[in-house]
Amino acid sequence: AFQADTVPQAPEDPLFGLMAAYRRDDDPKKVDLGIGAYRDNNAKPWVLPVVKKADEIIRKDPDLNHEYLPIAGLAEFTSASQKLLLGADSPALKEKRVTSLQTISGTGALHLGALFLSKFYRTNAKRTVYFSNPTWPNHFQVFSNVNLEYQQYPYFSKETRGLDFDGFIKTLKGADEGSIIVLHACAHNPTGVDPSQEQWKEIAKVMKERKLFPFLDTAYQGFASGDLDRDGWAIRHFVEQGFELVIAQSYAKNFGLYGERAGCFHFITAPSSDAEETTKRVASQLAILQRSEISNPPAYGARVASTVLNNPELFAQWKEDLKTMSGRIIDMRKALRSKLEELGTPGTWNHITEQIGMFSFTGLTEKQVLKLREDSHVYMTKNGRISMAGLNTNNVDYFAKAVDKALR
Numbered sequence: 302a303f304q305a306d307t308v309p310q311a312p313e314d315p316l317f318g319l320m321a322a323y324r325r326d327d328d329p330k331k332v333d334l335g336i337g338a339y340r341d342n343n344a345k346p347w348v349l350p351v352v353k354k355a356d357e358i359i360r361k362d363p364d365l366n367h368e369y370l371p372i373a374g375l376a377e378f379t380s381a382s383q384k385l386l387l388g389a390d391s392p393a394l395k396e397k398r399v400t401s402l403q404t405i406s407g408t409g410a411l412h413l414g415a416l417f418l419s420k421f422y423r424t425n426a427k428r429t430v431y432f433s434n435p436t437w438p439n440h441f442q443v444f445s446n447v448n449l450e451y452q453q454y455p456y457f458s459k460e461t462r463g464l465d466f467d468g469f470i471k472t473l474k475g476a477d478e479g480s481i482i483v484l485h486a487c488a489h490n491p492t493g494v495d496p497s498q499e500q501w502k503e504i505a506k507v508m509k510e511r512k513l514f515p516f517l518d519t520a521y522q523g524f525a526s527g528d529l530d531r532d533g534w535a536i537r538h539f540v541e542q543g544f545e546l547v548i549a550q551s552y553a554k555n556f557g558l559y560g561e562r563a564g565c566f567h568f569i570t571a572p573s574s575d576a577e578e579t580t581k582r583v584a585s586q587l588a589i590l591q592r593s594e595i596s597n598p599p600a601y602g603a604r605v606a607s608t609v610l611n612n613p614e615l616f617a618q619w620k621e622d623l624k625t626m627s628g629r630i631i632d633m634r635k636a637l638r639s640k641l642e643e644l645g646t647p648g649t650w651n652h653i654t655e656q657i658g659m660f661s662f663t664g665l666t667e668k669q670v671l672k673l674r675e676d677s678h679v680y681m682t683k684n685g686r687i688s689m690a691g692l693n694t695n696n697v698d699y700f701a702k703a704v705d706k707a708l709r
C-alpha cells in the first residue's frame with residue numbers, strides 16, 4: 302500500500318520562500334528584488350494600459366461565453382503568436398512547417414516540449430539536455446520530471462560578468478550528436494547576459510555542424526530591449542538556418558499576464574518535401590499529450606493577448622507599453638551603476654548597464670546577500686541576482702548605499 306508517511310519533506314521553492322519572507326518583514330524601508338515580475342515606479346504591479354483596453358473589448362462582446370477552448374487552444378492566439386515569433390512572411394509558416402499549441406504559460410510550453418521529446422525524440426539514444434550554467438532553476442525540474450537527463454554548458458564568466466563564449470562553444474563542440482540544447486532566446490535568466498548577434502551566428506553554426514537540437518525558451522520578447530524584432534532575432538536566425546526546433550513562448554512578462562498563464566509551444570519541422578505531413582503527425586501527437594495533461598488551456602489570458610496581437614492599433618499601443626517597461630528598467634540600471642560609482646563602492650559596475658532584461662547578476666556573494674537582508678531589509682536571491690523591476694527612483698539610492706555598506 303502507498304504509505305504517505307514515507308514521503309520525504311521537500312525543500313520550499315527558494316523564490317516563493319523569499320517572497321514570503323519579504324511579506325513578513327514590516328520595516329518600511331524593505332526592498333523586494335526577488336521575483337521576476339514588473340513593478341512600476343511605486344513598486345506596484347502594473348496592468349498594461351493595452352491589457353485594460355483589450356479587457357474592456359472582451360467584456361463588451363455579447364457573445365462572450367465560458368465554453369471550452371479547442372485542445373490546441375485559441376487559434377487566433379496561436380497563429381498570431383507564430384507571426385510574432387517568426388515574422389508574418391516566414392518561409393516556415395508558408396511551407397506549413399509550424400504547429401503550435403496554447404499552453405499554461407512558458408512553464409507549460411517547456412513541459413509539453415520536454416514531454417514530447419521524452420516520448421518521440423529518437424535522434425540520440427541518451428537524449429541529454431543541456432542547460433546554461435546558471436539557468437532558470439525550474440528547467441532542471443521540468444526536464445527531469447519526464448526522465449530526461451541533463452548537463453550544463455558554461456555560460457557566465459565570473460571574471461568579466463559577461464558571456465563565457467569560449468566555454469560555451471567548446472561544450473557544444475564536445476556534446477554528443479543529437480543532444481538537446483536549451484537556449485534562452487533573449488534576456489537570459491538569471492544573468493541578464495545575452496550573446497551578441499555575431500555570437501548567436503557562431504552558436505547556430507556549431508549546433509548545425511554537431512547536429513544539436515535547439516530548444517528555445519523565450520519569456521522576454523519585447524521586454525528586454527523594448528523592440529520585439531530585436532529580441533526575437535536569435536529565434537528567427539535559427540529558423541532561417543533550417544533547424545528542426547521547438548520554442549516555448551511565455552506572455553507572462555511582456556503582457557504582464559503572469560497569473561493568467563498565457564503561452565505557446567511551437568514545433569518547427571526542418572524544410573523537406575514531406576515537412577507538411579511530418580508537421581501534421583507531430584501536431585496529432587501533441588494534441589494527445591495536451592488532452593491527457595490539461596485537456597484544453599485556459600481562455601482569458603489568450604483572449605487578451607490575441608485581442609492585442611490581432612488589432613493593429615492595440616498592437617502599436619502594446620509596443621509603447623513595452624517601451625515603458627523596458628525603458629524604466631534601463632533607467633534603473635543607469636541610476637544604480639552611477640550611484641555605486643559615485644559612492645566608490647569596491648568593484649566595477651559596468652555589468653549593471655551591459656546586462657539586459659529583468660535581471661542583473663550583481664556579483665554579490667551569498668554572504669553579502671544575507672547581510673543585505675539582515676542589515677538593510679533588501680530581498681534578493683542567494684546567487685546575487687536582482688530583479689531590476691524592484692528598483693525605482695524612491696529606493697535605488699537606498700539600495701546602492703546598502704550594497705556599498707555590505708561590501709566594505
Ligand code: PLP
Nearest residue numbers: 406407408437490518520551553
Ligand atoms: N523561462 C524562463 C527563462 C523564465 O525566466 C520564465 C519565467 O520566469 C519562464 C520560462 C516561464 O514563466 P511562466 O511559466 O510564468 O510563463
